[in-house]
Amino acid sequence: MEQVVAFVLELDRLKAVTRKVKPLGQDRYENSAEHSWHLAMLALAMAPYAEPGTDMDRVIRMLLVHDIGEIETGDTLFFIEAGRHERKAAEEQAVARILGLLPHGQGEALLDLWREFEAGQSREARFAQALDRAAPVLLNLANNGQSWRENEVRYEQVVGRVGPPIAAGCPALWNHIAGRLDAARDAGWFGMG
Amino acid sequence: MEQVVAFVLELDRLKAVTRKVKPLGQDRYENSAEHSWHLAMLALAMAPYAEPGTDMDRVIRMLLVHDIGEIETGDTLFFIEAGRHERKAAEEQAVARILGLLPHGQGEALLDLWREFEAGQSREARFAQALDRAAPVLLNLANNGQSWRENEVRYEQVVGRVGPPIAAGCPALWNHIAGRLDAARDAGWFGMG
Numbered sequence: 001m002e003q004v005v006a007f008v009l010e011l012d013r014l015k016a017v018t019r020k021v022k023p024l025g026q027d028r029y030e031n032s033a034e035h036s037w038h039l040a041m042l043a044l045a046m047a048p049y050a051e052p053g054t055d056m057d058r059v060i061r062m063l064l065v066h067d068i069g070e071i072e073t074g075d076t077l078f079f080i081e082a083g084r085h086e087r088k089a090a091e092e093q094a095v096a097r098i099l100g101l102l103p104h105g106q107g108e109a110l111l112d113l114w115r116e117f118e119a120g121q122s123r124e125a126r127f128a129q130a131l132d133r134a135a136p137v138l139l140n141l142a143n144n145g146q147s148w149r150e151n152e153v154r155y156e157q158v159v160g161r162v163g164p165p166i167a168a169g170c171p172a173l174w175n176h177i178a179g180r181l182d183a184a185r186d187a188g189w190f191g192m193g
Numbered sequence: 194m195e196q197v198v199a200f201v202l203e204l205d206r207l208k209a210v211t212r213k214v215k216p217l218g219q220d221r222y223e224n225s226a227e228h229s230w231h232l233a234m235l236a237l238a239m240a241p242y243a244e245p246g247t248d249m250d251r252v253i254r255m256l257l258v259h260d261i262g263e264i265e266t267g268d269t270l271f272f273i274e275a276g277r278h279e280r281k282a283a284e285e286q287a288v289a290r291i292l293g294l295l296p297h298g299q300g301e302a303l304l305d306l307w308r309e310f311e312a313g314q315s316r317e318a319r320f321a322q323a324l325d326r327a328a329p330v331l332l333n334l335a336n337n338g339q340s341w342r343e344n345e346v347r348y349e350q351v352v353g354r355v356g357p358p359i360a361a362g363c364p365a366l367w368n369h370i371a372g373r374l375d376a377a378r379d380a381g382w383f384g385m386g
Contacts, residue, residue: 001242001365001366001368001369002369004238004239004242005331005369007238008231008234008235008238008331009217009331009332009335011231011234012216012217012231012332013216013217013218014227014230015216015219015223015227015231016216016218016219023205023206023208023209024202024205024206025206025209026208026209030208031227033226033227033230033231034207034208034224034226034227034230036230037207037226037227037229037230037233037257038201038204038205038208038226040230040233040253040257041201041204041257041258042201044254044257044258044303045197045200045201045295045299046197047299048297048299049194049197057250057253060233060250060253060254060257061237061253064230064233064234064237064253065234065237102238104241106238106240106241110237138198138201138202139202139205142202172194173194175194176194176195176198
């Protein structure tokens with residue numbers, strides 16, 4: 001029980017990892033813990049648009065655990081390509097360490113889920129990745145492109161990097177987003193590069 | 194799809210609802226969104242201590258949804274008895290309104306889960322309630338009793354109000370906590386009333 005409590009207190013640190021988008025109406029950056037909750041709720045809400053047969057409980061568990069490595073590595077803007085491989089390796093090490101705090105090999109199933117999410121091959125991982133890519137887009141579309149402006153993210157980067165995974169994992173969501181991205185570009189919400 | 198997105202953006206507001214405890218090492222109050230994530234992870238970690246047969250996926254969904262009514266009502270210190278019935282009625286109305294944003298009656302299953310959690314009768318609800326009561330205690334025990342001190346919460350209030358639900362829903366966790374609460378009292382971490 002002491003090990004379980006130590007694990008849970010270690011997870012508490014994810015509340016201090018800040019991302020690049022701001023919650024609507026707030027003058028602070030979103031953290032990865034509340035983002036993970038929001039994604040799990042997004043999965044529940046978007047379930048009718050998942051490929052038939054998708055196990056939504058596995059999707060939710062994946063999303064709950066997908067960012068815990070950031071306790072050590074922090075969050076990196078999705079559009080930064082340089083060093084991605086090294087960052088992911090460091091993140092996997094962190095995830096393995098943190099889940100290793102749980103007794104009796106209890107963390108192994110969660111580590112497998114984390115790896116499955118990262119691989120993005122299974123039906124559940126594709127759906128979960130689509131939601132993870134879409135969430136900051138939905139916030140930006142409701143927030144005048146706040147993090148795109150602040151980080152000089154270009155329209156082509158968003159369409160090129162988040163379009164394919166969203167379209168692959170949740171086509172209906174990409175249909176919804178694609179047209180709105182065009183309108184956001186016309187409104188000048190993106191960086192010019 | 195537009196209704197689903199509107200629902201998800203409405204949920205974003207839970208990130209602005211502050212609670213009484215602070216994440217460890219941070220000089221700000223926890224919000225109810227990151228708290229909900231933390232509880233879902235606590236459920237995964239504490240699963241071996243649940244009553245056999247507990248459906249952990251239902252527990253997780255319950256915990257994800259249990260605080261969304263606070264978007265309208267805010268969070269109230271658990272030890273405030275006055276007006277509890279009225280607050281819960283207002284919270285249920287808020288939950289019904291928010292889940293009603295989802296199309297095709299999709300929110301009804303989540304509303305049922307919210308009510309099941311509040312009723313605290315099922316195996317899953319008892320376990321989920323135990324974790325919800327225990328989480329701020331675990332943070333306070335790691336944080337010199339921060340929210341107990343700030344809100345003049347007495348030892349007897351904590352033992353009397355959170356002890357029974359934790360003991361009922363997760364006896365092993367209460368065994369762990371009870372002794373530590375005695376040590377916290379001896380250390381002077383509680384209000385004197």
